[in-house]
Amino acid sequence: MARQTRQTILDVAGNLFGNRGFDAVSLDQIAAEVGVAKQTVLYWFSTKDELVQEVLAETAVELTVVVEAAIRSAPDDPLDRMEAVVKAVFRPAVRRPSLLGLVREISRLPSESSERLTDSLRPLVERAVNWMKAEMDAGRLRRADPGLIVALAYATVTGIATEPEALRVVGWNADIAGLRRLRDELVDFLRAALAPR
Amino acid sequence: MARQTRQTILDVAGNLFGNRGFDAVSLDQIAAEVGVAKQTVLYWFSTKDELVQEVLAETAVELTVVVEAAIRSAPDDPLDRMEAVVKAVFRPAVRRPSLLGLVREISRLPSESSERLTDSLRPLVERAVNWMKAEMDAGRLRRADPGLIVALAYATVTGIATEPEALRVVGWNADIAGLRRLRDELVDFLRAALAPR
DNA sequence: ACAATTCTCTACCAAATGGTAGAGAAAGGT
DNA sequence: ACCTTTCTCTACCATTTGGTAGAGAATTGT
Numbered sequence A, B: 001m002a003r004q005t006r007q008t009i010l011d012v013a014g015n016l017f018g019n020r021g022f023d024a025v026s027l028d029q030i031a032a033e034v035g036v037a038k039q040t041v042l043y044w045f046s047t048k049d050e051l052v053q054e055v056l057a058e059t060a061v062e063l064t065v066v067v068e069a070a071i072r073s074a075p076d077d078p079l080d081r082m083e084a085v086v087k088a089v090f091r092p093a094v095r096r097p098s099l100l101g102l103v104r105e106i107s108r109l110p111s112e113s114s115e116r117l118t119d120s121l122r123p124l125v126e127r128a129v130n131w132m133k134a135e136m137d138a139g140r141l142r143r144a145d146p147g148l149i150v151a152l153a154y155a156t157v158t159g160i161a162t163e164p165e166a167l168r169v170v171g172w173n174a175d176i177a178g179l180r181r182l183r184d185e186l187v188d189f190l191r192a193a194l195a196p197r
Numbered sequence C: 001a002c003a004a005t006t007c008t009c010t011a012c013c014a015a016a017t018g019g020t021a022g023a024g025a026a027a028g029g030t
Numbered sequence D: 001a002c003c004t005t006t007c008t009c010t011a012c013c014a015t016t017t018g019g020t021a022g023a024g025a026a027t028t029g030t
Helices: A002-020 A027-034 A038-044 A048-072 A078-095 A097-108 A111-137 A146-162 A164-169 A176-194 B002-020 B027-034 B038-044 B048-072 B078-095 B097-108 B111-137 B146-162 B164-169 B176-194
Strands: none
Touching: A002 A027, A002 A038, A002 A048, A002 A097, A027 A038, A027 A048, A048 A078, A048 A097, A048 A111, A078 A097, A078 A111, A078 A146, A078 A176, A097 A111, A097 A146, A097 B164, A111 A146, A111 B164, A146 A164, A146 A176, A146 B146, A146 B164, A146 B176, A164 B097, A164 B111, A164 B146, A176 B146, A176 B176, B002 B027, B002 B038, B002 B048, B002 B097, B027 B038, B027 B048, B048 B078, B048 B097, B048 B111, B078 B097, B078 B111, B078 B146, B078 B176, B097 B111, B097 B146, B111 B146, B146 B164, B146 B176
């Protein structure tokens, strides 16, 4: 049961850190929500920084698994594949916005830390970029900068997940149905933008 | 000269808050960078929260001014107009990423605060959405959800400004020349996506 | 020049923060 | 059953944090 404590700490910390940022969440708050003493948190993770690193490492793995599963089960058509990946990332984004909030927090870390984490996501992203380039070369997608497309999709999904106020300002509801419709609009937009002519 | 102290505090705080988040920046840090005592900061802003609110109010005004100026001097063609606005927002984003970092921090505020601020940006955004809808109705832009387009452009520019690591992962350099080229790719992409057919 | 006002500072405060130390409870192994 | 290891806790620590209080310096106004 004790490894359960460790995982609960990771889950709770991930949720709080992703919603509020690392610096706004104290060890006491995490401990209180888990239902243990702060020193128990420090038994499992010797410093707050180690907890942060572990949370982020778990996040990177989770996103990689989600995206790779979507790619594996996606159709061959590039637009359909792109749609499958966007939807795959959207799912956790809607159910657990803190996941993408954590990714955003990477930019707040010292650079050795952020590099380790971006390095763990890099293979996945590079594959996406190279795949998109190949489809564009083959004339199956309209030519655009693949790095930009990935960045744009990432930024939009992440923004949708973590900034509900911004959504409301542009006229969208941040409830589940609203987000589903917004996701579909995003997919349609990307399809229209990338369909070959 | 004393009102100069107040403005310097606002500028320094805006920069630090936008780069690191509200909770990660102490009043002592702001004071040290301004070159005054913490109590001087508290003379001008009676609580940290008041300082935060003032910084954000200034940010909202600045962005509104930038976007409205771009709209006023933009050509009549909708794609050219859209390009002008994207470039107008991109400029401060590149020169001072903390500005957009501040906008992102809005989602971290209690809701009365965040509502006040989103309310101050709302007229601007609604005008953009309504203008885009009218251009789509007139067949001058391809039909897509205007709220999504605004959200997408906002998210992408903001992501570019505040997450240089993400840029590097997708193969872009976060130096000035790299960001200029990325901006131009974004504009091209939006043109291709929204040009009527 | 002097009084009033404004601005800046040192001193101090209570609470919060990420930790160290060590005791005892709980679990696992023989 | 007993010993060892693992887990959880209270107690304590130095530092940091956002503040209150009040003194004195600087500026403004007459």
